[in-house]
Amino acid sequence: MIERLQISHLRNLSQVNLPATACNVIIGANGSGKTSLLEAIFLLSRGKSFRHHQPKRYIQHHQDNATVHAKLSDSSTLAIQKQADATTILRLNQTTVYNQSILTEQLPTLLIDPSTMDMLEQGSASRRQLLDWLVFHMKQGFHPQWVAYQRLLRQRNSLLKKSRHLTQVQLAELKAWDKGLSNHAALIHHYRERIFSEWQPYFAQSIAQLLPTYAEQLSLSYSAGYDTNVALDVQLNERLEQDLQLGYTRIGNHRADIHVHWRSSEPLAMHEGQLTKSTKVEGDVHTKLPVLKEQAANVLSRGEKKLLITALRLSQLPLLLNTEKGTDNSNNDFKSRVTPVVLLDDITAELDDRAIEILLSTLAQLPCQVFMTSLTEDIVPLVNKFWSEPNMFHVKQGQISSAQ
């Protein structure tokens, strides 16, 4: 858990030095710097911002770098410094480290940001990252496999991009890389598949709380990105011509995805108005009990999608924490215990009162640390209901002060 947070020159936060406890509420007007504080914690944990990839966007104007430093309750210290040219300096206990994953392991952060509605509709990357966040924090062996896979994939794609016709030497090289990719792919899939199946009941539980009318209707599925019954290198070989034409590798773990499905449990007559071209109808329409299937994103309202995204993220925490408590001692691949940090950005603007209450009461029961932002003090009574000694801060033009 973060005990003290120091931020220098990140957006309008010139110098911040903040004591932190289990629940921390940051209240301020639009543009005061609330999200920047969450951005700083996320940066320390993940090495990147959730708002902009280029450091020059979040480094304070006229400054050379932005720094975030945290002291954790076990007295360890973590620090990151980002320079405008993206040079990054990382420190763990005052010693320079060269892999962001070392800091990520110490400080797992979960951003619950219901405003990011495109997660359901757009490319697979953010949905894949959702699963990989869990796999990374729960499976020791996953990250090295993923790094090695990415390295080989980059080499392969750069060769595919360079030439449409490969020489014998290039072909031999490509086949060797494909063999390597195939080995890493099988392990990555194995880890993802295992964690995915553990995650499903937690997701169902979160949906039952946050979207009870859909409790029986929403489900998750995982697709590996390739046919896992056949070795990846065999499939890559079969598709080489297509990949050469495209200039990149079309199948593999990098195309894995998580889908949220909606399945009706009502008679067709109830749903005729909701039928779209992509709606699949299972069973005999004349029985009056056919089952309709759709991507959840095509059926849910805007507000319901926010609740779904919240459920997706929230459901990850009890799984991570339960496993860490040692329910699966038989498997020594589980990582050691750390306190996850949950970042809630302006939930009062995104979720209704009932959902906020469920979200906060769930978080208060879990051994995690929460940083939440709010435009107004309206959230305070609810926070006081669930946490005994929350820290309240006011932020004005980048200056943070304690509200107690």
Ligand SMILES: Nc1ncnc2c1ncn2[C@@H]1O[C@H](COP(=O)(O)OP(=O)(O)OP(=O)(O)O)[C@@H](O)[C@H]1O
């Ligand atoms: N690189 C930068 N240097 C200095 N200030 C910046 C930089 N980038 C953004 N800002 C300013 O930092 C301020 C804080 O932005 P932030 O998004 O943290 O506000 P917020 O309190 O979350 O607001 P809202 O409630 O509107 O989301 C804004 O006024 C913004 O214009």
